[in-house]
Amino acid sequence: MKKRWQNIIKLKWPAIFLMLVLIGWQSLSGFGIVPRLVLPTPLQVGRALCSEFGVLMGHARITLWEAFLGLSLGLFLSFVLAIAMERWEAVYEGLYPILVITQTIPVIAIAPLLVLWMGYGIAPKVTLVVLVCFFPVVVGLLDGFKTADRDAIHLLHAMGANRWQIMRHIKMPVAMPSFFAGLKIAVAYSFVGAVIAEWLGGNAGLGVYMTRVKKAYAFDKMFAVILLIILISLLLMGLTKMIERRVMRYRNIK
Amino acid sequence: MKLQACRICQSYRGTPVIQDIDLEVDEGEVVSLLGPSGVGKTTLFNILSGIDTPDSGQVLVDGEDITGRAGRISYMLQKDLLFEYKTVVDNIALPLVIKGENKVTAREKALEHFEQFGLLGTDKLFPSQLSGGMRQRAALLRTYLFSHDVTLLDEPFSSLDAITKRQLHKWYLEIIHALQMATLLITHDIDEALRLSDRIYLMTGKPGRITDQVTIERNGKSGEAFETSPEFLAYKSRIIKALQC
Ligand SMILES: Nc1ncnc2c1ncn2[C@@H]1O[C@H](COP(=O)(O)OP(=O)(O)O)[C@@H](O)[C@H]1O
Numbered sequence A: 001m002k003k004r005w006q007n008i009i010k011l012k013w014p015a016i017f018l019m020l021v022l023i024g025w026q027s028l029s030g031f032g033i034v035p036r037l038v039l040p041t042p043l044q045v046g047r048a049l050c051s052e053f054g055v056l057m058g059h060a061r062i063t064l065w066e067a068f069l070g071l072s073l074g075l076f077l078s079f080v081l082a083i084a085m086e087r088w089e090a091v092y093e094g095l096y097p098i099l100v101i102t103q104t105i106p107v108i109a110i111a112p113l114l115v116l117w118m119g120y121g122i123a124p125k126v127t128l129v130v131l132v133c134f135f136p137v138v139v140g141l142l143d144g145f146k147t148a149d150r151d152a153i154h155l156l157h158a159m160g161a162n163r164w165q166i167m168r169h170i171k172m173p174v175a176m177p178s179f180f181a182g183l184k185i186a187v188a189y190s191f192v193g194a195v196i197a198e199w200l201g202g203n204a205g206l207g208v209y210m211t212r213v214k215k216a217y218a219f220d221k222m223f224a225v226i227l228l229i230i231l232i233s234l235l236l237m238g239l240t241k242m243i244e245r246r247v248m249r250y251r252n253i254k
Numbered sequence B: 001m002k003l004q005a006c007r008i009c010q011s012y013r014g015t016p017v018i019q020d021i022d023l024e025v026d027e028g029e030v031v032s033l034l035g036p037s038g039v040g041k042t043t044l045f046n047i048l049s050g051i052d053t054p055d056s057g058q059v060l061v062d063g064e065d066i067t068g069r070a071g072r073i074s075y076m077l078q079k080d081l082l083f084e085y086k087t088v089v090d091n092i093a094l095p096l097v098i099k100g101e102n103k104v105t106a107r108e109k110a111l112e113h114f115e116q117f118g119l120l121g122t123d124k125l126f127p128s129q130l131s132g133g134m135r136q137r138a139a140l141l142r143t144y145l146f147s148h149d150v151t152l153l154d155e156p157f158s159s160l161d162a163i164t165k166r167q168l169h170k171w172y173l174e175i176i177h178a179l180q181m182a183t184l185l186i187t188h189d190i191d192e193a194l195r196l197s198d199r200i201y202l203m204t205g206k207p208g209r210i211t212d213q214v215t216i217e218r219n220g221k222s223g224e225a226f227e228t229s230p231e232f233l234a235y236k237s238r239i240i241k242a243l244q245c
């Protein structure tokens, strides 16, 4: 309870600061210092968000679905690869440098290629999401496995445990904190990644909506969709944090 | 003979650590292995438990050669090694789960012993919520569930304060006689060895060898009566002398 109050107090200053920025912004375009067409006022953005809410939600559903599919697939592949890399030294030695190098390729640069290969359907979007969320999760898991205590492994070995049991009862649980650190990044990337993939073509989704309002120079709608993307990203991060708390219940006890 | 070690030698990177270790533990017997730190006691336990394979020598349980084979002898390592992310009952049931029992029956079997080990009501807690003495009892119960046959305990009480240690010794003596477990325990505390064991092996030197053996006759005395007896002091001075050379 006390903690909750402390959190609210901690939020006081950022909230005041944000209010000041919003008031400043409102007066900037409200008094015509900057043309309203280019920089809509916060009130206009709010109004656009309300009037377009139904349409935006329809698009958001598509984008969320792509992000969800990509993240699930990415998580599955990450676990398979991380476990294989932990199990076989040769796989680790062979793949780790390659994994790191692939991270220097800007994902946005290969997105058009994906569209050329896979068309305008859901496939290139999901693939792009898989690519962006893969790395932080694999690295999170691998780093986590390394924190396993040698003596704990000895103990399980003495009990007659096999490799999979050692993975299940020691390596996987101790990897959870570092896995969730990676997952939080992956979740944020996956949603924005799906939006970016949609810029390049498609029939629906927040990215597609963005390109449409851009062509119409509808700045208020542009700001509204950006605001929505921020809100959904925050929501997803919060959800991840909740799952993290649930999974690592032992960390929250006094 | 329950547990037997024959002429065990082990070295690390060419340096012999232990040499020609022979020892035996009889059915229901509590035997201590007493020696200074670094003499190779843990090294020997890693071999007896099957985690490591010795350069030469054999480990026998009930006459069967189990050298280098883990899973037969239960072993409590020097740290209590309770897993912070598992509840107390899941920690204790772990050896049964490893042996292939399903989680529910493993938990039930573990819970049957909670009262005897003074752990009632702690099953759903996490290890970080237990006191030092309780953690040690939980680790001991886990070790017991692992195998009722032979138990190796590496300095099981050394992390505890003097008072908790005494309480735990008293409880441990009762339980070990009730359960009739053959036990080999490492300690560097002479009083502890005298209090708990039927027989003491002394290990000294570099490489470590078994240099002496003391059988404790209590003549019907137990607890404080034995600890304040002249026999106790005689044993103690004999051991101190043996460890000095
Ligand atoms: N993994 C290892 N690698 C190299 N040397 C070791 C290793 N484990 C133990 N030793 C050496 O073996 C000796 C005995 O160690 P140990 O068995 O832990 O002693 P004790 O348990 O009696 O205190 C030590 O001097 C240490 O230097």
Ligand SMILES: [Mg+2]
Pocket (backbone or CB within 6 Å): B041, B042, B043, B078, B154
């Ligand atoms: Mg030791």
